[in-house]
Amino acid sequence: MDLVTTMKTAVFAPLLGAFLIPVAARISAPARNLLAVTLGLVTFLAAASLLPRALDGQVAAYTLAFPLGFDLTFSADMLAVFMAAVSSFVSAVILIYSVDYISHYENQTEYYTMVLLFLGSMMGLVFSMNLVWMYVFWELTGFASWRLVGFFRKDTDVQKANKTIMVTVFGALCMLAGILMIYFANGTMDLRHLRGETVSTLAAVLIMAGILSKSATLPFSTWLPDAGVAPSTVTSLLHAAVLVKIGVYAYARIFGVTVVVSEGFYYGVLVIAGLSALISAGAAMIEKDIKRIIAYSTVSQIGFIFLGLAAGGKTAFIGGLLYIMMHSVAKGGLFLCAGIVEQKTHTKDITKMGGLFRAMPVTAVSFALCSLSVMGIPPFGGFFSKFLVFRGAAETGSLFVLAVFLVGAVMTLLYLIRLFYLVFLGEEKEGAPREGSVTMVASVAFLALLGLALGAFVHYPANYAEILTSQIGAIE
Amino acid sequence: MTISLLHYMLIPLFSALLIPFVARRRGRLAEIFASVTLLAGLISIGGTLLNPAVLASGFSALGEDGFSLLMIFTVYLVGLCVAFFSASYGEGRGVNTTYFYPLLLVSVSAMCGAVTSTDFFTLFIFVEVLAVASFALMTSDDSKEGLEGAVKYYLLTFPASAAIMLGLAVMLLSAGTFSFDSIRIIIYSGASAPALVFSLSLMLLGFLVKSGVVPFHVWTPDSYQGSYAPVSAFLAGIVTKISGVYAVVRIAMFLRLFETGAFRLSEVLMFLGMVSIAVGAIAAMKQDDFKRMLAFSSISQVGYIVLAAGLATPLAFIGAIFHLFNHATFKTVLFLNSASLEKAAGTRDMNKLGGMEHPMPWTSWTSVIAMLSTAGVPPLSGFWSKIIIIIALWDAGAVTYAVLALLFSALTLGYFVVMQRRIFFGKKSAAAETAAEVSPALLAPAVLMSAVIVAAGLLFPYFFSYLAETIASRMVL
Numbered sequence: 001m002d003l004v005t006t007m008k009t010a011v012f013a014p015l016l017g018a019f020l021i022p023v024a025a026r027i028s029a030p031a032r033n034l035l036a037v038t039l040g041l042v043t044f045l046a047a048a049s050l051l052p053r054a055l056d057g058q059v060a061a062y063t064l065a066f067p068l069g070f071d072l073t074f075s076a077d078m079l080a081v082f083m084a085a086v087s088s089f090v091s092a093v094i095l096i097y098s099v100d101y102i103s104h105y106e107n108q109t110e111y112y113t114m115v116l117l118f119l120g121s122m123m124g125l126v127f128s129m130n131l132v133w134m135y136v137f138w139e140l141t142g143f144a145s146w147r148l149v150g151f152f153r154k155d156t157d158v159q160k161a162n163k164t165i166m167v168t169v170f171g172a173l174c175m176l177a178g179i180l181m182i183y184f185a186n187g188t189m190d191l192r193h194l195r196g197e198t199v200s201t202l203a204a205v206l207i208m209a210g211i212l213s214k215s216a217t218l219p220f221s222t223w224l225p226d227a228g229v230a231p232s233t234v235t236s237l238l239h240a241a242v243l244v245k246i247g248v249y250a251y252a253r254i255f256g257v258t259v260v261v262s263e264g265f266y267y268g269v270l271v272i273a274g275l276s277a278l279i280s281a282g283a284a285m286i287e288k289d290i291k292r293i294i295a296y297s298t299v300s301q302i303g304f305i306f307l308g309l310a311a312g313g314k315t316a317f318i319g320g321l322l323y324i325m326m327h328s329v330a331k332g333g334l335f336l337c338a339g340i341v342e343q344k345t346h347t348k349d350i351t352k353m354g355g356l357f358r359a360m361p362v363t364a365v366s367f368a369l370c371s372l373s374v375m376g377i378p379p380f381g382g383f384f385s386k387f388l389v390f391r392g393a394a395e396t397g398s399l400f401v402l403a404v405f406l407v408g409a410v411m412t413l414l415y416l417i418r419l420f421y422l423v424f425l426g427e428e429k430e431g432a433p434r435e436g437s438v439t440m441v442a443s444v445a446f447l448a449l450l451g452l453a454l455g456a457f458v459h460y461p462a463n464y465a466e467i468l469t470s471q472i473g474a475i476e
Numbered sequence: 477m478t479i480s481l482l483h484y485m486l487i488p489l490f491s492a493l494l495i496p497f498v499a500r501r502r503g504r505l506a507e508i509f510a511s512v513t514l515l516a517g518l519i520s521i522g523g524t525l526l527n528p529a530v531l532a533s534g535f536s537a538l539g540e541d542g543f544s545l546l547m548i549f550t551v552y553l554v555g556l557c558v559a560f561f562s563a564s565y566g567e568g569r570g571v572n573t574t575y576f577y578p579l580l581l582v583s584v585s586a587m588c589g590a591v592t593s594t595d596f597f598t599l600f601i602f603v604e605v606l607a608v609a610s611f612a613l614m615t616s617d618d619s620k621e622g623l624e625g626a627v628k629y630y631l632l633t634f635p636a637s638a639a640i641m642l643g644l645a646v647m648l649l650s651a652g653t654f655s656f657d658s659i660r661i662i663i664y665s666g667a668s669a670p671a672l673v674f675s676l677s678l679m680l681l682g683f684l685v686k687s688g689v690v691p692f693h694v695w696t697p698d699s700y701q702g703s704y705a706p707v708s709a710f711l712a713g714i715v716t717k718i719s720g721v722y723a724v725v726r727i728a729m730f731l732r733l734f735e736t737g738a739f740r741l742s743e744v745l746m747f748l749g750m751v752s753i754a755v756g757a758i759a760a761m762k763q764d765d766f767k768r769m770l771a772f773s774s775i776s777q778v779g780y781i782v783l784a785a786g787l788a789t790p791l792a793f794i795g796a797i798f799h800l801f802n803h804a805t806f807k808t809v810l811f812l813n814s815a816s817l818e819k820a821a822g823t824r825d826m827n828k829l830g831g832m833e834h835p836m837p838w839t840s841w842t843s844v845i846a847m848l849s850t851a852g853v854p855p856l857s858g859f860w861s862k863i864i865i866i867i868a869l870w871d872a873g874a875v876t877y878a879v880l881a882l883l884f885s886a887l888t889l890g891y892f893v894v895m896q897r898r899i900f901f902g903k904k905s906a907a908a909e910t911a912a913e914v915s916p917a918l919l920a921p922a923v924l925m926s927a928v929i930v931a932a933g934l935l936f937p938y939f940f941s942y943l944a945e946t947i948a949s950r951m952v953l
Binding site (some may be wrong): 065066067068102132136141142143150153154155158159162165166169173176177180183184208418459 | 729766779794831833848853854855859864867870871879882883885886889890893894897902903904936937940941944
């Protein structure tokens with residue numbers, strides 16, 4: 001397949017395929033599940049096959065003319081392909097895991113439709129080179145997350161889902177205002193034409209509000225722990241594969257490699273990201289709900305990613321990009337483990353768990369491996385991303401980033417050890433749960449080992465990120 | 477009158493006259509007759525608009541006024557949906573089909589007359605015909621509320637008609653003509669500008685009352701809520717839009733031609749539009765009755781159209797007219813769904829509903845589409861019309877209005893997601909246990925309209941070039 005067709009496959013296979021799910025559901029449930037998993041894999045393969053070609057410097061571009069400068073432009077540059085490959089990979093694993101996990105519940109057809117729509121919008125978002133289309137796909141992901149968070153239809157669940165969509169849509173509307181400011185100031189919304197342009201701080205702050213609300217950073221972070229009422233696959237999807245990564249991606253795309261804003265703005269981002277990283281790490285240390293702990297951990301880790309991307313300098317930027325990948329894999333794994341634990345013990349309260357290591361050894365080991373990667377222990381993948389951000393910060397001499405990073409890393413270590421100890425070690429509580437089903441356990445074990453493998457072969461992604469950074473040209 | 481479009485007005489009128497004779501023995505024939513008439517009209521106007529030759533020429537081959545054509549299309553589309561819907565809905569509600577369908581067709585005919593008229597007097601006549609037909613339509617079923625709504629509508633819009641009439645008199649005295657073209661030339665010449673502005677503002681006042689813009693909105697919730705359910709959809713979707721909003725947009729097109737003076741009037745229009753957006757959205761949040769909530773939402777959406785009309789730049793008119801069309805589609809879906817819901821669950825009280833998605837998946841999902849479009853969530857049609865309005869506002873320097881309009885769409889989404897939770901999603905209520913999805917005949921109009929919403933969103937470039945080519949570029953600058 002040529003470049004443009006591959007790119008279109010990556011976007012439209014899940015986006016349009018999502019609407020075939022209800023049709024397939026008419027045939028039979030297995031047909032529907034098979035279609036969903038196939039579409040997820042096709043998306044990943046299409047995105048992954050773009051990787052080597054992007055590395056060769058081939059950039060696919062496709063434009064559909066719209067009036068008023070709203071042209072729908074897809075372009076597969078290195079950053080877009082990197083992000084697409086990471087998200088679609090984790091999404092595909094989650095889809096495979098879902099087949100067992102979700103099979104006990106109602107509304108499965110809606111679930112698969114929304115997951116694919118989610119994935120498709122994410123693909124659309126990363127390949128879009130037009131701010132208005134980024135916004136369009138941005139809102140589509142908001143819609144899909146609304147339906148998915150409200151998957152269980154109790155009143156509280158639907159309320160949390162409404163909170164999710166209201167917070168993210170409010171942020172998105174601020175972002176739209178910012179986009180319009182750029183449109184009127186610079187006369188275009190095409191990111192390729194905006195490269196190197198200076199935008200006003202107010203516009204940047206408005207866009208940042210949208211990014212922060214989507215990636216659940218302070219002060220918009222509360223919806224993410226609340227969204228934990230959803231099935232674990234959904235939270236995993238939100239945390240690891242798509243939703244919160246959208247914010248990080250948009251930051252890298254808009255402020256990292258495209259426009260230039262005043263110094264104060266970057267400084268503000270650093271402060272917010274630092275605060276967010278530390279405060280939510282603190283929250284993770286005192287929470288008792290397993291999913292809320294991991295959710296706060298995500299908020300905290302996203303803060304670190306922002307620190308890396310905004311610290312200035314190439315090394316930290318590369319570290320930030322790697323961080324996105326490592327965090328996706330590890331956090332996806334953690335949530336899927338939490339899903340197995342929750343399904344088998346029927347509780348989310350960690351004080352009521354304990355000694356699960358004996359009952360579910362594979363899950364426990366996978367959980368431990370993923371935790372080690374999140375903590376940043378060598379030789380796991382997470383170590384290298386943290387190290388690069390750290391080194392980048394040291395090179396540019398930003399003491400603030402260094403300090404936050406050190407404190408944050410220690411806190412991460414503490415809350416994850418506490419979590420692991422309370423859930424898997426300690427004395428056994430009554431009621432012996434069993435290990436999860438084969439596909440579920442295999443999915444988490446795969447993600448856990450992948451975290452290790454990414455550490456061993458960190459050379460390849462690091463090399464890619466480095467070429468990306470010098471090719472697209474991160475801001476200095 | 478635009479002669480080439482005359483048949484869109486005359487054929488439903490003939491059909492209305494025939495129905496009482498044809499369907500004297502068998503009421504079913506009235507439904508069939510009316511639906512076939514409207515379907516034929518829709519196909520004809522659709523063929524004109526979507527003719528491959530016209531599309532290929534980028535719409536420049538269309539001779540007629542694009543605004544009129546689009547409105548005729550909308551009138552027939554909504555008319556057909558309502559006629560088809562009430563055919564299955566009306567049974568056992570004391571609806572006399574030999575009155576109902578002729579009245580429906582007369583209103584369609586009057587609306588086509590209004591949108592094709594080329595002078596103010598004819599416009600006024602057709603709007604009055606429409607008003608009389610709608611009073612009668614509102615009382616079609618055997619409930620008391622319909623009568624109450626109709627009386628309120630009558631009493632409150634009567635002074636509006638008086639104001640319009642007064643405006644017409646002043647216009648005749650000062651300019652000596654009613655014709656759009658002549659008035660336009662007189663405005664250019666600069667003669668008797670104050671008197672003309674005065675007459676136009678009187679008319680504007682009247683039509684604002686008829687469109688239910690704040691502070692003249694008191695009649696709208698009561699009449700929409702009380703009417704026979706399909707008629708509510710008809711009223712909210714198209715009737716009040718033609719009898720009020722269409723005329724407001726037309727008059728706004730004249731206001732922008734004045735060299736001085738009239739800009740204050742435009743500012744008032746924009747202000748009222750903004751207030752409507754705010755008041756409608758805030759009031760909608762507090763409602764318990766589904767239909768009443770939709771009525772307030774309607775006020776809020778009309779606010780966007782009036783806001784854009786007041787701005788009166790070509791881009792703003794494109795946004796206003798596109799939003800007028802979109803509003804007709806999504807509000808019709810929502811009102812028809814409220815009727816289906818009432819039929820299936822026996823109540824419209826949102827406190828008693830919940831979990832209706834299980835028995836009624838189609839109704840639930842068409843409502844979601846319509847509601848997201850209303851709230852301006854991309855890529856549905858409502859997003860594009862709203863963003864055009866906002867860009868137009870911003871472009872003309874009205875940044876405050878632009879930002880407010882943007883933020884109020886968050887509020888719109890807010891009350892709609894709450895509505896979804898209380899009615900369709902959320903905990904299963906007692907009503908949801910017993911209710912069942914309504915028949916396919918009742919679903920078909922909502923599904924058709926939802927398809928139009930999605931299509932209008934995805935085919936936005938066609939819409940835009942249509943409006944830009946037939947309206948904006950032909951407006952005398």
